[in-house]
Amino acid sequence: MPAIADRNSSSFKEIVAAIKSDKSGDIAGSNGCCIPQKRRLRSDAAAARESPVSTPMKLKSPRRRLNSSPNSPANGIKEDFSEKPVKKNWNPRDVEHMRAVKEALHVSTAPSTIVCREDEQKRVLEFCKACIEQEKAGSLYACGCPGTGKSLSMDKVKQQVIDWATKEDLQPLEVLALNCTSLANTSEIFSKILGKHQPRKKTMGSTSPLQHLQKLYSNNQARAGSKMMLIIADELDYLITKDRAVLHDLFMLTTFPFSRCILIGIANSIDLADRFLPRLQSLNCKPMVVTFRAYSKDQILSILQERLLVLPYIVFQQQALELCARKVAAASGDMRKALCVCRSAMEILEAELRESASNLSLASVEEFISQQTAPALEIFQSEENNTVRIDHMALALSKTFRSPIVDTIQSLPQHQQ
Numbered sequence: 230m231p232a233i234a235d236r237n238s239s240s241f242k243e244i245v246a247a248i249k250s251d252k253s254g255d256i257a258g259s260n261g262c263c264i265p266q267k268r269r270l271r272s273d274a275a276a277a278r279e280s281p282v283s284t285p286m287k288l289k290s291p292r293r294r295l296n297s298s299p300n301s302p303a304n305g306i307k308e309d310f311s312e313k314p315v316k317k318n319w320n321p322r323d324v325e326h327m328r329a330v331k332e333a334l335h336v337s338t339a340p341s342t343i344v345c346r347e348d349e350q351k352r353v354l355e356f357c358k359a360c361i362e363q364e365k366a367g368s369l370y371a372c373g374c375p376g377t378g379k380s381l382s383m384d385k386v387k388q389q390v391i392d393w394a395t396k397e398d399l400q401p402l403e404v405l406a407l408n409c410t411s412l413a414n415t416s417e418i419f420s421k422i423l424g425k426h427q428p429r430k431k432t433m434g435s436t437s438p439l440q441h442l443q444k445l446y447s448n449n450q451a452r453a454g455s456k457m458m459l460i461i462a463d464e465l466d467y468l469i470t471k472d473r474a475v476l477h478d479l480f481m482l483t484t485f486p487f488s489r490c491i492l493i494g495i496a497n498s499i500d501l502a503d504r505f506l507p508r509l510q511s512l513n514c515k516p517m518v519v520t521f522r523a524y525s526k527d528q529i530l531s532i533l534q535e536r537l538l539v540l541p542y543i544v545f546q547q548q549a550l551e552l553c554a555r556k557v558a559a560a561s562g563d564m565r566k567a568l569c570v571c572r573s574a575m576e577i578l579e580a581e582l583r584e585s586a587s588n589l590s591l592a593s594v595e596e597f598i599s600q601q602t603a604p605a606l607e608i609f610q611s612e613e614n615n616t617v618r619i620d621h622m623a624l625a626l627s628k629t630f631r632s633p634i635v636d637t638i639q640s641l642p643q644h645q646q
Contacts, residue, residue, distance in 0.1 A: 319542035321578055321615055322586075330544050333536050334572050336565050343385050344535050345528040346378045352519055353386045354393075357491055361390070361399065361457055366446075366488035368480050368514070370465075372499045373521030376563030379495050382521070383461050390459060403458040409467040415475040418462065422482075422490070425458060439478055446485035458490045465494035466501060473505050480506055484514045492516070523562025529554040532564060533571065549574065549622040556626050566629065573625035574617045581621075 320326050332338055343350070353369060360367040371379050387404060394402060403425050412418060419438040426445060445455075462468075468476045483492050494516070502509070502516055509515050524532070533550050553574075557567040638646055 319540075319544050319615055321575075321582055326542070327575070327579065330537075330540060330575060331572060333539060334568050334575075336568055338536075339381065339384070340532075340536055341539065342535065343378065343381055344531055345524065346382045346521070349378075349519055349521055350382050350386055350389075353383070353493070354389055356517060357386065357390045357459065358393065360491045361394065361402065364457065364489065366483040366485070366490050366492075368483045368492040368516035369494070369519060370502050370516040371493065371495045371519045371521065372497065372501065374523050374562060375497055376561070376565040377521040377523055378564065379521050380463055383463070383493060383495060387459065387461060400456055403456050404461075405458065406461040407463070409462055409464045412467075415468045415470055418468065418475070418479065422458070422460060426455065442482055443485065446482060446488040446490075449487050455489055459493070460490055461493045461495070463495045465496040466498055469501075469505055476505055477508065480509055480514075480516060484509075484512065524558060524564055524567075525562070526551075526554045526558040529558055529562075529564060529567050533567065536568075543616060544575070545571070545617045545622075546619060549617055549619045552619055552622050553626065556630070560630055570622070570625050570629050571617075573628060574621045577621045577624055578617050 319330075349371075353371070356367065356369055371383065373379055384406075387406060390402070391404065394400075405421060405425050407418070407421060409415075409418065412421075416437075416439070419442060423438045423441050423445075426442075462479070465476070468479065470476070480492065480494075482488055482490060498504075499520065502518060506515070530550055533545075533554065537544060550571075553567055553570050557563065557570065560566070
């Protein structure tokens with residue numbers, strides 16, 4: 230029996246020694262000895278954590294990422310969610326909403342800021358400033374295609390010149406802004422200019438207002454008490470006569486030695502100064518020319534967005550505005566045409582909603598409401614159904630740019646077509 234006990238104790242000691250040798254082997258394997266693949270992977274992960282070499286960062290759960298971010302509320306920094314005000318839903322069935330949008334897109338509504346014409350305005354403003362500072366006369370001709378912002382830019386420059394003169398403590402200047410189409414006859418423009426210079430004086434005898442102005446600008450004594458005058462004549466090509474005398478005499482007023490008028494003419498014809506004022510070029514007093522080019526697609530889109538920015542709701546889909554800008558820019562670049570197309574698209578949406586409301590009877594509405602769930606009703610009354618979509622804009626564009634010749638041909642019988 231003692232021999233058996235000794236044998237058992239010796240076998241137990243061998244088992245304990247084997248276990249110890251296995252543990253020591255694990256430790257040795259972690260230090261670089263050969264170990265099985267599974268143990269090697271674990272040891273490599275441990276070594277990688279201790280090594281200075283950068284390794285790919287483990288992915289964290291969204292909650293851990295939020296808590297570990299430097300801007301998280303847990304770190305004492307509050308997030309700012311007040312970036313942009315949330316716009317209200319637009320209701321095209323509301324008369325006030327529709328009136329506000331149509332007013333914002335009307336041609337006669339002057340926008341708060343005039344975009345995409347900063348360079349032209351700067352050139353005209355610098356020209357006016359130089360004439361006022363040097364107290365000398367000058368002429369400028371602003372030309373470009375219809376709807377390119379000429380008249381709107383000149384109104385802006387006129388106000389900027391007045392504000393600048395007041396800020397610089399200069400003598401206030403007289404301003405005469407007129408549309409030549411409103412004149413009873415072409416020579417009436419000289420009476421308007423003379424009335425600004427001498428409001429209480431009336432022309433006596435056979436002397437014409439033009440001769441009074443020529444005499445006034447030739448006299449040095451009259452120069453001392455007179456103010457600088459800014460004349461803005463819109464639709465200048467209306468003054469073109471057979472002998473071109475009125476247009477020529479108007480620009481010649483700026484060439485007199487004691488003239489104090491700054492003339493800005495606005496017209497669509499680009500080569501008006503070359504065709505109708507050749508003598509001015511020979512006298513080296515050709516007016517400065519500022520050309521307003523047709524609007525591009527990006528410019529039309531930015532102007533439309535600027536006008537719609539004053540509204541507290543979204544009216545047009547972005548794709549619809551882009552389609553309008555592309556088509557108008559490719560056709561003419563006329564901003565007034567783009568505004569007309571947008572208003573037409575709104576009227577198409579208004580007619581579509583009115584027609585759908587008249588076709589939908591009260592019984593069908595009650596049945597529809599009883600069958601649909603609340604989320605379905607939200608989709609039906611969603612903002613997408615109330616905004617001007619791309620199909621509305623495409624229909625408005627086809628109506629605006631439709632050729633009358635094509636309509637006439639389509640109305641003919643097939644053989645005549």
